[in-house]
Amino acid sequence: MVRMVGIKDVARQAGVSVGTVSNVINRPDLVSEETRDRVQSVIKQLGYVRSESARQLRAGQSRIMALLVLDMGNPFFVDVARGAESAAREAGLGVMVCNSGQSPSEEATYISLFTEQRVRGVLLTPADSTGASLDLLRQQNVPFVLVDRGAGDADGCSVSVDDTIGGALAGRHLVAAGHRTIAYISGPSHLQQVKDRRAGMLQALAEAGLGPEALLEIPAQRLDVAAGRDAASRLLGLAQRPTAVFCANDLLALGVLQVVYAAGIAVPRDLAIVGYDDIEFAAAAVVPLTSVRQPAAEMGRMAAELLLEETGPRAAQHAHQRAVLLPELVVRGSSLPVR
Amino acid sequence: MVRMVGIKDVARQAGVSVGTVSNVINRPDLVSEETRDRVQSVIKQLGYVRSESARQLRAGQSRIMALLVLDMGNPFFVDVARGAESAAREAGLGVMVCNSGQSPSEEATYISLFTEQRVRGVLLTPADSTGASLDLLRQQNVPFVLVDRGAGDADGCSVSVDDTIGGALAGRHLVAAGHRTIAYISGPSHLQQVKDRRAGMLQALAEAGLGPEALLEIPAQRLDVAAGRDAASRLLGLAQRPTAVFCANDLLALGVLQVVYAAGIAVPRDLAIVGYDDIEFAAAAVVPLTSVRQPAAEMGRMAAELLLEETGPRAAQHAHQRAVLLPELVVRGSSLPVR
DNA sequence: GACGTGGAATGAATGGTTTCAACCCGATCG
DNA sequence: CGATCGGGTTGAAACCATTCATTCCACGTC
DSSP: OOOOOOHHHHHHHHTSOHHHHHHHHHOGGGSOHHHHHHHHHHHHHHTOOOOHHHHHHHHSSOSEEEEEESOTTSHHHHHHHHHHHHHHHHTTOEEEEEEOTTOHHHHHHHHHHHHHHTOSEEEEOOSOTTSHHHHHHHHTTOOEEEESSOOSSOSSEEEEEOHHHHHHHHHHHHHHTTOOOEEEEOOOTTOHHHHHHHHHHHHHHHHTTOOGGGEEEEOOSSSSHHHHHHHHHHHHTOSSOOSEEEESSHHHHHHHHHHHHHTTOOTTTTOEEEEEEOOHHHHTSSSOOEEEEOOHHHHHHHHHHHHHHHHSTTGGGOOOOEEEEOOEEEOOGGGOOOO | OOOOOOHHHHHHHHTSOHHHHHHHHHOGGGSOHHHHHHHHHHHHHHTOOOOHHHHHHHHSSOSEEEEEESOTTSHHHHHHHHHHHHHHHHTTOEEEEEEOTTOHHHHHHHHHHHHHHTOSEEEEOOSOTTSHHHHHHHHTTOOEEEESSOOSSOSSEEEEEOHHHHHHHHHHHHHHTTOOOEEEEOOOTTOHHHHHHHHHHHHHHHHTTOOGGGEEEEOOSSSSHHHHHHHHHHHHTOSSOOSEEEESSHHHHHHHHHHHHHTTOOTTTTOEEEEEEOOHHHHTSSSOOEEEEOOHHHHHHHHHHHHHHHHSTTGGGOOOOEEEEOOEEEOOGGGOOOO
16 A cells, blocks of 8 residues: 555655645635645645544534435435435535435434444434434434424434425315315324325314325335335225325325226226325336325435534524424326316 | 433443443353343343444444446446445445545545544445545455456456446447437537447447447537537537437436437437446337346446445455446347338 | 463554644734 | 723644554563
8 A cells, every 4th residue: 555645645745734734725815826836736636635634633513514314225314315415515514325225223324334434423313213323312412403204302403395285285185176085195104294184184174074084004014115015905905996196295196006007997087096205116007106205305415504603603692493494296197176 | 401311331230341331242152041131131221232443443444435426327336326325234244335526536525524533434436537546445445346347457346337338238239220420419428438338339339330430429518418428419510410329327328318319309219329337218209218237236246245245254365356247238129120 | 381372452653634722923003 | 091892813722543653561682
């Protein structure tokens, strides 16, 4: 292994002190133009690259923020990551994207990795519902921002989308299209999102004078395509099939669409489908899916910006906040009323 | 900002020297059981977390490897990332996943971020075809492994899949199903993959005694769903439409499927479709897509392992190698011969 | 009782950068 | 002419964990 060229080598070669080289890099305005040019050219000539670890050691914090998502296979989180990444880059930071796969233990492993790295902060959608992960972060006072989750007891920021409104948007749309019995393909019951989306749907039904019996819940184990297929088979086995399905996310909806289509049931004529998240593949399905759009990239960006504010030079004026964004219904072929 | 508890605090509290604390953490067998327990409990009590930057500063390299992919929105790369991540974690490293979005300039930005971080190494699918990015890495002697690309002139490892064989698999399958004119929806022409897949297809056609005129190339700007839709419209506008389409990747194929279906053309009866990559959404389409499966996770894992070998304790015995994996055809509904 | 042995613990040196008080020197002011 | 100012530069401290040569100690052996 060849020795790395350090700031000292540059200083010697340029005939200045290390302090001056540092200034050339970090506060060029303090250095005379002549010296600056000379140092710059030596830097280029020697191929000097500053060592982030040394800089970090002094600064006490790194220039990396962590993003810990539940499922990298879900395009929704990919969009979140994109948003966060672009905000971070504007501030000259890197993002370390990691995938907990919904496992609290992997989540804990990553969090300890992050604390060792002294990351600037963590953006996360916790997989652990007990809050133990957050305690870990608090203990090390690593700033964090919750993504796609409200910070209930609030000692951190959060960015989320109002899922009750989202559910209601879907509900009103289906009711307006004449549906009177709707299936809800939910996900793991401990997820707040899943509950809120149902609540919104129930609210919309109530507005139309329909009781909770109009909503038939079909639980799904996970929020992925396979779980959607599975739930759809159960749906098809029912004696009295609802005329519409609302899915807790688009992956489920894609699974449903596949099974329903294979069974020869026409969408939307015999069955309307509404998904949630509006991932790219929802629009790209053979029958484009109506979906409740979450501003995923926007969420990622906001989360990153909140973190930057909390850890930036103006940290003192930072007050934790809970940003709640609004979802939007995107109507496509899978739920269009048939004329 | 509260001061971080350092190794010195632990040492003082436990009544030992800093060297001993370090030994407890890194070489516990050198320390007597009694001392070890005492130190461990102080560590827990104080919530001490070692500073990776300080450790790194001495070690000269970090415990993070970078993965730079072309498109995080493509599930293929997500699988690559998963494979790399799992191999890295087994070795106690973290992976920093970044997205160049095929832009050489973003790629360069990330590479300079990586060199500053002194990452252990970089796994990448270069967006820059001139090789300038690799030069940057070589210059700083940062080890790298090419993913999904062969290392032609070889001064690094690479892991790729034989795309010519992949194309041939698709070709033989379609020929066997009786197709005699096939459209090839390609991607950006400078991508080697795109060329190799076509070459394989031509080879399969030749084996069946068909000349290059049997393959009709329809160029696509990018390798995504929208480009697939676009190419499909052009396909449908043709006077003499081929009976089968081979797409350079699954995203294109999904776009094609959507447009073709909307035009009322039955798949596979009127048009067979074969994709490439075998992403989850290919199997999840309404008409499940036949696709050439690439062992994406396996590729990510191998790449990470090669990097670990190159930078690990046995680096001396490391010889660069070019691993070439084999693709596999997964036949599904979109190309089944109609009885 | 002198010496050797080996396990356990020590503490100083090391690494690269940033920061800041101190310094130098030419120019301006009184 | 001396004092002051300020732009430009310097040099050393600080950051924190690791490493390794050294010291310490208890025990056993001759």
